[in-house]
Amino acid sequence: MRVLLIEDDSRIRRDVGTALEAAGFVVDTETDGEVGWYMGENETYAAAILDLGLPHMDGLAVIKRWRNAGRDLPVLILTARGSWTERVEGINAGADDYLPKPFQMDELIARLRAIIRRSAGHAAATIAVGDTVLDTRQMRVTVRGVPVPLSPQEYRLIAYLMLNKGRVVPQQELAEHLQSVHFERASNAIEVLVGRVRRKLPDALIETRRGFGYMIAE
Amino acid sequence: MRVLLIEDDSRIRRDVGTALEAAGFVVDTETDGEVGWYMGENETYAAAILDLGLPHMDGLAVIKRWRNAGRDLPVLILTARGSWTERVEGINAGADDYLPKPFQMDELIARLRAIIRRSAGHAAATIAVGDTVLDTRQMRVTVRGVPVPLSPQEYRLIAYLMLNKGRVVPQQELAEHLQSVHFERASNAIEVLVGRVRRKLPDALIETRRGFGYMIAE
DNA sequence: CTCCAGATGACAGGAAGCTGACAGGAGCGG
DNA sequence: CCGCTCCTGTCAGCTTCCTGTCATCTGGAG
Numbered sequence: 001m002r003v004l005l006i007e008d009d010s011r012i013r014r015d016v017g018t019a020l021e022a023a024g025f026v027v028d029t030e031t032d033g034e035v036g037w038y039m040g041e042n043e044t045y046a047a048a049i050l051d052l053g054l055p056h057m058d059g060l061a062v063i064k065r066w067r068n069a070g071r072d073l074p075v076l077i078l079t080a081r082g083s084w085t086e087r088v089e090g091i092n093a094g095a096d097d098y099l100p101k102p103f104q105m106d107e108l109i110a111r112l113r114a115i116i117r118r119s120a121g122h123a124a125a126t127i128a129v130g131d132t133v134l135d136t137r138q139m140r141v142t143v144r145g146v147p148v149p150l151s152p153q154e155y156r157l158i159a160y161l162m163l164n165k166g167r168v169v170p171q172q173e174l175a176e177h178l179q180s181v182h183f184e185r186a187s188n189a190i191e192v193l194v195g196r197v198r199r200k201l202p203d204a205l206i207e208t209r210r211g212f213g214y215m216i217a218e
Numbered sequence: 219m220r221v222l223l224i225e226d227d228s229r230i231r232r233d234v235g236t237a238l239e240a241a242g243f244v245v246d247t248e249t250d251g252e253v254g255w256y257m258g259e260n261e262t263y264a265a266a267i268l269d270l271g272l273p274h275m276d277g278l279a280v281i282k283r284w285r286n287a288g289r290d291l292p293v294l295i296l297t298a299r300g301s302w303t304e305r306v307e308g309i310n311a312g313a314d315d316y317l318p319k320p321f322q323m324d325e326l327i328a329r330l331r332a333i334i335r336r337s338a339g340h341a342a343a344t345i346a347v348g349d350t351v352l353d354t355r356q357m358r359v360t361v362r363g364v365p366v367p368l369s370p371q372e373y374r375l376i377a378y379l380m381l382n383k384g385r386v387v388p389q390q391e392l393a394e395h396l397q398s399v400h401f402e403r404a405s406n407a408i409e410v411l412v413g414r415v416r417r418k419l420p421d422a423l424i425e426t427r428r429g430f431g432y433m434i435a436e
Numbered sequence: 437c438t439c440c441a442g443a444t445g446a447c448a449g450g451a452a453g454c455t456g457a458c459a460g461g462a463g464c465g466g
Numbered sequence: 467c468c469g470c471t472c473c474t475g476t477c478a479g480c481t482t483c484c485t486g487t488c489a490t491c492t493g494g495a496g
Binding site for chain 4: 328369370371372404406407409410428429
């Protein structure tokens with residue numbers, strides 16, 4: 001079982017590498033984001049372990065480029081402890097699981113095996129709200145089992161809202177998260193996008209909280 | 219903090235239950251998988267502790283059914299020592315952490331607290347005064363469970379007063395907090411706003427302290 | 437009883453959000 | 467390299483309802 005480890009901290013890199021080899025994995029190690037991306041793109045791995053703070057190309061960007069290219073390589077990201085933002089962004093970018101630092105080697109290995117197994121065709125990482133199910137691995141939304149055709153922006157929007165269900169998400173936060181550089185104040189791009197998503201999904205799913213933002217109830 | 223303990227071994231059930239209560243948790247105990255699932259589905263817990271070998275419904279099945287229904291209740295599973303398979307399957311099914319038997323009570327409690335803390339991003343941050351509950355994640359106020367429709371200004375006002383309950387808040391401070399540039403002396407905007415909020419909430423909630431400001435009693 | 441901070445009802449200007457139409461442009465197949 | 471399709475941001479028009487102001491009451495303190 002071959003895995004790709006991308007981590008710039010030499011201490012962690014060595015420790016994790018050793019532990020993974022002891023657990024029976026073949027490990028390729030990279031320290032640079034861009035080189036790591038290239039390896040994942042051109043070689044075959046059972047999974048990748050990815051630090052988020054990397055030289056040359058940020059971990060999130062690495063995942064996104066893999067995903068955009070159709071790579072469904074399972075990815076486990078290492079995040080700073082308690083960084084809710086990183087976690088959500090990571091999962092939203094297409095990561096399969098996250099592990100807050102510092103972590104136990106045992107747990108890393110267990111989770112790594114879990115995502116590998118999951119990618120072998122078993123359970124998917126899903127979030128459900130009523131009839132509507134978000135599958136973050138397939139980057140797809142289904143309603144009563146029927147897939148809903150969504151554009152990339154539309155998917156990112158609904159995914160972010162579902163990952164934050166039960167919480168009011170301000171328009172500003174959505175705009176930042178969708179990372180479209182274009183959004184200016186005095187643009188109603190978010191409203192338009194929400195409208196488009198609403199037309200494709202059950203009506204009451206996305207609540208408007210006038211003056212606050214949007215929310216999906218639990 | 220209320221937790222759900224599902225365990226069929228009476229010895230472990232009693233020991234764990236006692237330890238949890240000593241640690242300040244309120245514990246609901248179930249021995250049957252299906253009943254446990256039902257409880258988790260219909261009650262509100264800060265977390266669940268789940269044995270994997272259960273009568274009627276296997277622990278893994280319980281987690282999966284919760285997850286499929288969108289329940290993101292943190293789950294700690296108890297596994298047989300060294301059982302890689304169980305660990306991996308547990309995490310794969312959506313468990314947040316696992317603990318191999320036999321275990322130290324201290325460790326169980328530490329890990330339980332950890333997963334509850336980790337899920338705190340999901341948890342509702344609420345403040346209650348009598349029947350009136352402020353939920354800052356949903357940015358909403360409910361009275362006896364019924365949501366009260368509030369405009370942004372109205373919500374900010376009641377939220378600020380509830381966050382400062384038991385203290386007299388001067389009008390000036392309220393005005394500054396609401397950050398409306400418009401407020402000048404000789405404006406009665408605050409009085410008007412308070413009036414609007416009062417009409418939507420239980421009568422005695424906001425006290426007027428003539429000459430000083432407004433207050434919500436504890 | 438008098439006075440004045442606070443309460444209330446009415447109102448108008450405008451902020452926030454929704455929608456349909458449109459066009460530039462990215463992505464893709466040929 | 468061309469042409470087609472789909473994505474996505476912009477715009478104008480419209481609706482809803484928020485919010486500060488004003489004029490007028492009210493009631494408690496002294």
